Structures are given as C-alpha cells and as structure tokens.
Amino acid sequence: MRAVVIEKYGVVPEVREVPEPEVAAGAVVLKVEATGLCRSDWHGWMGHDSDIVLPHVPGHELAGTIAAVGAGVEGWQVGDRVTTPFICACGSCAECAAGNQQVCPNQLQPGFNYWGSFAEYVAIPYAQVNLVRLPDELDFGTAAGLGCRFATSYRAVRQVGKVEAGETVVVYGCGGVGLSAVMIAAAAGARVVAVDTNPAALQLAAEYGAVETLSTTVGVDLDAHVTFDALGSNDLVQHALRVLRPRGRHVQIGLLPSGVQLDVSRLIGQELQWLGSHGMPAHAYPEMLDQVAQGNLNPAALITRTITLDETPAALAALSDGTPAGVTIITP
Incomplete structure (x- = not known):
C-alpha cells in the first residue's frame, strides 16, 4: 500500500510503498476512505510523542470500510462503513468497565503507538469496543473528523x-478543535466568544455561532463561565484563567509539550476548576451522531480543504507556520 512515512523528526516525510497491515485476532483492517490532518500529527512529526518509533506512519482520525475481520470480532463484516475514536481502548480494564475508555491505561492510538491512517489501509485493535457504525447519509470526509477533533470537542x-444555555464560553484557538467547540457550545445555547490571531479562522467561528471574535483577550472583561484552550499554549492558558468569573471552569484540550505555569493562588482563591479532556469513547458517539442527524450540528461545514496523499507531507510540514482555517481532509 502507499503511505506517508516519517524517517526523521522534523524532516518532510515521503509517500512510498509499504506492507499492508495484517489483521490480528480481535482487530480489523480498514480501507481508509478519508483521514484528517490534525495538529496532533504535527506534534508527533516533531518528536513530541514518546510512543512513536521511527520509521512511522502518522494519522489518527479516520473513516473507512472494513477490509478484513480478525478472529473473535463479532457483528462486523467486510464492507461495513465505520469510524473509530483515536483512542482504541482495551475494553477489559477497570476504566473501560466504568465506561471511561478515553482514559484506558492499555489504549493504543493509530498514528502514535503504531502505524496510522495516512495510508491506504490501517489496523484497528480491540475492534469490538472501538468501531462506530456510520449512518449511510454521513460521508467519509465528515466522519473522519468525528474521530478526533469533533468528538473530542463534543465531550469537552x-x-x-x-456548558449550559446562557453561559459565556471563550474558545482559544480556532483550528479544527476550536471551531468544533464553537459550533457545539453555540448549539447548546451558550454565548460563545472565539479568540484567534487568524482572521480567516475568526470568520469561520462567526459562521459557526460565535457572537464575538477577538484576536486577543488582553484588557477585555469577558466574565466567562467556561474557557477552552483548543490550541495548547502557556500564554493562552494564562489568558483563559484570567477571564474566568469566580468558580469558573477551564477545559484544557490542546497539548502542552513544553508544560504550563499556573497561578495556583488565583485557582484556589476564586475556586476555579482546571479540567482535562481527552477524546471520547465509542459508546458515546450515538448522542453526537443524533445531533448531527437532527441538523443541530453540522461538522461537514468545518471541512475547508481536501487533499491527496501525495500532498500530505507538505501540508503536514506547513503546520509549523500555523494551522490553516477549518479542517483538512486527506483522501488516500
């Protein structure tokens, strides 16, 4: 199969022929119909993820058709249209038993723990608990974005x-995750303020429901109930905590590879909450899919660019200069 292969961190990868994944017991192999280009893929390419072993194929948000079914996988067959969370949970630990597959200690992530979806085929382990059947009316490009950015934002x-109706919500960073959060919070009835330095991203945020768009919150009194860092920045975290009203909630979605400094005195004195959010388990997808089917959420609108596998290496490298507005989908 053809795949995007990283040989060295930070060096533009190449598209080349590699062996197709074999189907293991309890797993399936998917023919990748669409996969998203996410900033997390950039972090992996830069060497920020200790789970990656080179050479490596990135890609973790995907949709496709089942090409092979491993022993012990029941209820699924070749040709089924599916997506999957980027966190493939084991299904047998205490966290999985409690429904918290997104923090499974035995999780495997395509594009991080093993070769991912920037390829024509990808393996999905623990398939019984990680596959999500796609409605016929949901196209593969839209479905691919559900596996990471949109589902992550939905749960966050x-x-x-x-988030409740009437609350003021501030979203920092309007890439795919942030724009998804804007849309979902607005659909919940919140008053959403979007913050980004990219005018094109702010324009999209306004289209998706933000009532106010800002390039910075310095000197702005927002009195927010909830803030989201959807990019991953120490500076943004400080801004996010400063605009919270007493007993406000901050949700951290963006990765912080260089760490973060917190004003713990303010956190304590104002009884602020710092919350982490990491993906969404497969069993929680039906609620989100129902919202999409009813027209309350429109993840298809987030897609602003579709590229080929051959265009992917340059697009991945270009993330070093900033995240383009909207969501980029790759069709292998």
Missing part, C-alpha cells in the same frame, strides 16, 4: 465542561 463541551 458537553460532558467535561458541562
């Missing part, structure tokens, strides 16, 4: 941040 907004 609705289940971790617990």
